[in-house]
Amino acid sequence: MQIEIRHIHKRFGSIQANDDISIVFPAGRIVGILGENGAGKSTLMKILSGFQTPDEGEIWIDGQAENYRGPQAAIALGIGMLQQDPLDVPAMTVMDNFTYGAPGAFWLGHSHLREQIQSTSAKIGFDLSPDQMVNQLSIAQRQQLEIVRLLALGVRTLILDEPTTGISSDQKEQLFHTLMELAREEGMTILLVSHKLEDVITLCDEVIVLRAGKLVGQREMPTTKSELVHLMFGQQLTEERRNERDIAQSNIVLQLDDFTVETQRLSVEPITLSLHEGEVVGLAGLDGSGQQPFMRACTGLMKGAGGRLRLDGEDMLGRGYGEFRRAGVAFGAAGRLEEGLIAGLTLIEHVALSQASDHWMGVLDWQKAGAEMQTRISRYDIRGAGEDMIEALSGGNQQRLLISLLPEQPRLLVIEQPTRGLDVDSVRAIWGQLLARSEQGAAILFSSSDLDELVTYSDRILVFFEGRTHLIEDPSQTTVSDLGHAIGGAFDSVQGEHVRA
DSSP states (O other), X not given: OOEEEEEEEEEETTEEEEEEEEEEEOTTOEEEEEOOTTSSHHHHHHHHTTSSOOSEEEEEETTEEEOOOSHHHHHHTTEEEEOSSOOOOTTSBHHHHHHXXXXXGGGSOHHHHHHHHHHHHHHTTOOOOTTSBGGGSOHHHHHHHHHHHHHHTTOSEEEEEXXXXXXXXXXXXXXXXXXXXXXXXXXXXXXXXXXXXXXXXHHOSEEEEEETTEEEEEEESOOOHHHHHHHHHSSOOOOOOOOOOOOTTSOEEEEEEEEEEEOSSOEEEEEEEEEETTOXXXXXXXXXXXXXXXXXXXXXXXXXXXXXXXXXXXXOTTOOHHHHHHTTEEEEOSOIIIIISOTTOBHHHHHHHHTGGGSBTTBOOHHHHHHHHHHHHHHTTOOSOTTSBGGGSOHHHHHHHHHHHSOSSOSEEEEESTTTTOOHHHHHHXXXXXXXXXXXXXXXXXXXXXXXXXXXXXSEEEEEETTEEEEESOGGGOOHHHHHHHTTXXXXXXXXXXXTO
């Protein structure tokens, strides 16, 4: 099927997300959708997939104008979107999620549905068990389930939003092979929204580039990474370099001795580790390998199962998040709108809440909050106004706001996925702020699914695999390929040691 979008406009408050965009997406092609954070990529794809409606403009499918509303209507016309966070129901099985909302599924028997899941999965090289609970699946398997569901619903245009976040190199290779076959052999149109330019170069037949809501360029592939960067930002970006630092003699901020963490499905083996002032330790591992509960146990958001946890020499094991905060610990959650920010509030209201301890008798100083918000907008390059609702901001600008709300001089900063889904310029900006805190003495623990980010910014890397851990003492001597094998459990592929050594 061929899709043409004509003169699409979309505005959120003061933000012009899409500004008179017209593009043709031919059948049988894989097209990369590129642009800096806030360029309008996700908005355009959500309009195309029915999740949002345009203010103006038309969508034509195979030469006919279509005026549809809602994702089910888009799927009925052959357009489906895989969100960055799959829209599934974790408490249900694979088969229940597969049939949820599918027309006529109520009348189909379990044996027929099971066969449909297995045959569709096998056709594209996936292996999904119909009876497995979705909350036991990895991110990659959840993405596979959503792709299988959309294909079974007859989708002919598949939109993918950052599909390689949180998956291993082998899983990415399998996904790319599947997408190429769907385009080449099935004649499907694949639209890939991604900030990982290496993925775009590897997979796509052509790219379109948006900037500030406008279409600014189209290129046939192959092309170079530097040309794509220039199209996205209008200039070349210099490579980020960290300053060499000697942290071995600095004070210990966080001391772990045989520290263990347990969840219902996973037990993280005892960890002994010292984290110094100014040190940045990256946490690597596939989703569900243990790094998330470990980070939360280091902030008091969940309790450690055993061992010792000392912050600046004080025993903190068993204490709650409030006590950790008062001791100088700051936490940034991966879920921006689930945990880090509050949907329905403006930027100014977020700043006011972050300064709640400064308010006298609970009275908010809105003039002061507004002035502080303007300062943070300028300092952190947040593209939005103080009166804008947080939902109106792009993911990158939400992340910049989240970083701006963190304390300027914490003792320990624990942050999940600080640059997830961000463009290269936003990544540089975020890390500029994080490294400024480390240079003032803050110790930093961060997790990331971006292996280049881990190697670039970490003084040491702690790798998790099914609750086991391995410490890489010198990331500069580790390749991204070696790290990729390590997060798959091949610890012997990288230099380092068991963290109890």
